[in-house]
Amino acid sequence: PCATRSDKHIAAARAAVLRFFDAPEEDYICIFTSNATNALKIVGESFPFGPNGRLIIPADCHNSVNGLRTFAQSAGSSVDYLESTPYGGFDVSDALNLLKKGSDLPHGPSLFVLTGQSNITGIRPSVSILHDAKNAGFSTLIDAAALASSARISLRALPDADAMAVSFYKMFGYPTGVGALIAKKSFLSTLRRKWFSGGTVDFVQAPGQVTLHAKDLTARFEEGTLNYSSLSAIAAGLEFLTNYMPYMTVRLPILHHYLHNALESLVYPGTQTPLVRIHTRPRPSPLQRSQSTDTNATTPLEQSSPSEERAKIRISMISRQSITRMFSRSSRSSFSSGLPTPPQSPIEETTSPIILSPVEGFGSVEDGQGYVVSCTFYTSSGRVIPLSHVSRLASRAGISLRTGCVCNPGGSAALRGKTIQERMDKLSTFVVDESEKSSFESEGEDSLNPVELKTVCEIVGGLSSAGVVRLSLGMASNFEDVWRVVSWARTLLDEATREKDLETLMK
Numbered sequence: 311p312c313a314t315r316s317d318k319h320i321a322a323a324r325a326a327v328l329r330f331f332d333a334p335e336e337d338y339i340c341i342f343t344s345n346a347t348n349a350l351k352i353v354g355e356s357f358p359f360g361p362n363g364r365l366i367i368p369a370d371c372h373n374s375v376n377g378l379r380t381f382a383q384s385a386g387s388s389v390d391y392l393e394s395t396p397y398g399g400f401d402v403s404d405a406l407n408l409l410k411k412g413s414d415l416p417h418g419p420s421l422f423v424l425t426g427q428s429n430i431t432g433i434r435p436s437v438s439i440l441h442d443a444k445n446a447g448f449s450t451l452i453d454a455a456a457l458a459s460s461a462r463i464s465l466r467a468l469p470d471a472d473a474m475a476v477s478f479y480k481m482f483g484y485p486t487g488v489g490a491l492i493a494k495k496s497f498l499s500t501l502r503r504k505w506f507s508g509g510t511v512d513f514v515q516a517p518g519q520v521t522l523h524a525k526d527l528t529a530r531f532e533e534g535t536l537n538y539s540s541l542s543a544i545a546a547g548l549e550f551l552t553n554y555m556p557y558m559t560v561r562l563p564i565l566h567h568y569l570h571n572a573l574e575s576l577v578y579p580g581t582q583t584p585l586v587r588i589h590t591r592p593r594p595s596p597l598q599r600s601q602s603t604d605t606n607a608t609t610p611l612e613q614s615s616p617s618e619e620r621a622k623i624r625i626s627m628i629s630r631q632s633i634t635r636m637f638s639r640s641s642r643s644s645f646s647s648g649l650p651t652p653p654q655s656p657i658e659e660t661t662s663p664i665i666l667s668p669v670e671g672f673g674s675v676e677d678g679q680g681y682v683v684s685c686t687f688y689t690s691s692g693r694v695i696p697l698s699h700v701s702r703l704a705s706r707a708g709i710s711l712r713t714g715c716v717c718n719p720g721g722s723a724a725l726r727g728k729t730i731q732e733r734m735d736k737l738s739t740f741v742v743d744e745s746e747k748s749s750f751e752s753e754g755e756d757s758l759n760p761v762e763l764k765t766v767c768e769i770v771g772g773l774s775s776a777g778v779v780r781l782s783l784g785m786a787s788n789f790e791d792v793w794r795v796v797s798w799a800r801t802l803l804d805e806a807t808r809e810k811d812l813e814t815l816m817k
Contacts (some may be wrong), residue, residue: 398724
C-alpha cells in the first residue's frame with residue numbers, strides 16, 4: 311500500500327538525518343518541519359519561559375531567532391542580546407559576562423540561542439560558548455540553517471547543544487518546504503505544547519477539556535500531514551552531500567577569497583573611488599598568484615576570460631599529487647543512489663572552533679567564517695548606489711543576488727557601521743509597553759505596528775543606508791559564476807551606460 315511505502319520513506323529519511331548529523335538515535339529525535347523557521351518556532355512557543363526566565367540571542371541573527379523574543383516576553387522572561395562586532399558574530403567575553411549576569415540569583419527555565427553561521431556576515435561563532443551556557447543553567451539551541459549548507463556538523467561532538475534547526479533546500483536544493491528540528495529527547499520532554507492538532511495527541515475529549523498529548527515525542531511535535539512526497543529525496547540528498555562536502559572546503563574558500571579581492575580592486579579610472587565596499591571580513595589567502603614575467607599580464611580591472619583567470623591561480627594548499635588523487639577515478643567512492651560522484655577532498659581533517667568531529671569521513675570546517683560577501687556599491691562621487699538599482703542591473707545580467715537587511719537587521723546594522731546602529735537604537739522610543747497596549751489600542755492605534763514603515767526609513771536613513779548587497783557561494787558555485795559577477799560589476803564603472811540601462815529598466 312502507498313501508506314506503507316510512505317512510512318518506509320519517512321523512516322529512512324529520519325534515520326538518514328540523524329546519521330548525517332551524527333546524532334545517536336538513543337539520545338536524539340528528528341522532527342520534520344516545514345522549514346528551519348518552523349523548527350525554531352516550535353521550540354520558542356513550547357519552551358517553559360516564566361517570570362524568572364531568560365532568553366539570550368545574538369544581535370547578528372535571522373529574524374526567525376529574533377521572533378523568539380515574543381514568546382519569552384509574553385511569559386515575563388527577560389531578553390538579552392549579544393552585541394555584534396563590526397564584522398558580525400559576538401565577542402565571547404561579552405557572552406560570558408552576560409551569562410554571569412544575575413547568576414547569584416535563582417532563575418527559571420532559560421534559553422541560549424546560537425547562530426551557527428550568520429546569513430549576512432558569514433561569521434561562525436565559537437560553539438565553546440554552549441558549554442558555558444549549559445554550566446549557567448541554560449538550555450541551548452543552534453540555528454544551523456546557513457551553517458549546514460557548507461559545514462558537516464556532529465552533534466555527538468557537541469553534547470552541550472540541546473537542539474538544532476536546519477532547512478534542507480539550503481543544503482542541497484531539493485526538496486523545498488522541508489526542514490528539521492534535531493533535538494535531545496531529554497530536552498523535548500521539557501517543552502510544553504500550547505496547541506495541538508491531529509497527530510500530536512493520543513486523545514481529545516470533545517466537547518470537554520481533557521487532552522492527552524502524544525507520548526511519542528516525534529508525533530507530539532510534527533503538526534499535520536508530513537510532506538511525504540518530498541521526504542524520499544532527503545536520504546539521497548544527504549548521501550550526495552556526504553560525498554561532495556569535503557570538496558567544498560577546498561573550492562569555496564578560493565572562490566570566496568577571489569570574489570572579495572576582485573570586487574574590492576574595482577575603482578573608477580578618473581577619481582580612483584572604489585566601486586565596491588566590502589563589509590564582511592576578508593578571508594586569509596588560500597591561494598597564490600603564480601609568478602609571471604609578462605608585463606602585459608591583466609589585472610582584476612581588465613577584461614579576461616575564465617580560462618585565462620584559472621591559468622593564473624595556483625592552489626598553494628594542494629600538492630600536485632593531491633590534485634591527481636582528487637580527480638582520479640580510483641579515489642571516488644561508490645555511490646548507490648546513482649547520483650554523480652564528486653572528487654574527494656585531499657585535505658587532511660583539521661579541527662575547528664565550530665565542529666570537532668571525531669567521526670571518520672567528516673569534512674573539516676573553515677575556521678569561523680562562511681562564504682558570504684556583503685557589500686555596497688558607490689558612484690564615482692562616493693554616493694551609495696541604491697540597492698534596488700543594483701538588484702535590477704544584476705537581474706538584467708542574469709545574476710542572482712539579494713539586497714536589503716536579508717532578514718538580519720542586527721547583522722546588517724553592524725556591517726554598515728556605528729551610525730546605522732545608533733539610528734536603530736532610536737527606534738526603541740516607539741516600543742509599546744504591555745501596560746500601555748490597552749490604552750494604545752483604545753485610541754485606534756495598532757500596538758503590533760506602533761510606528762509607520764515610512765517613519766522607520768526616515769530615522770534609519772532608508773534601506774540603502776541600512777542594507778547591503780549579499781553574494782552567497784555554495785555547493786553549486788564555480789569559478790565561472792564568480793568571474794561573471796566580477797565582469798558584471800566592472801561594467802558598472804561606465805556610469806553613462808549604467809544610468810542609461812537604469813532608465814530603460816525603470817520604464
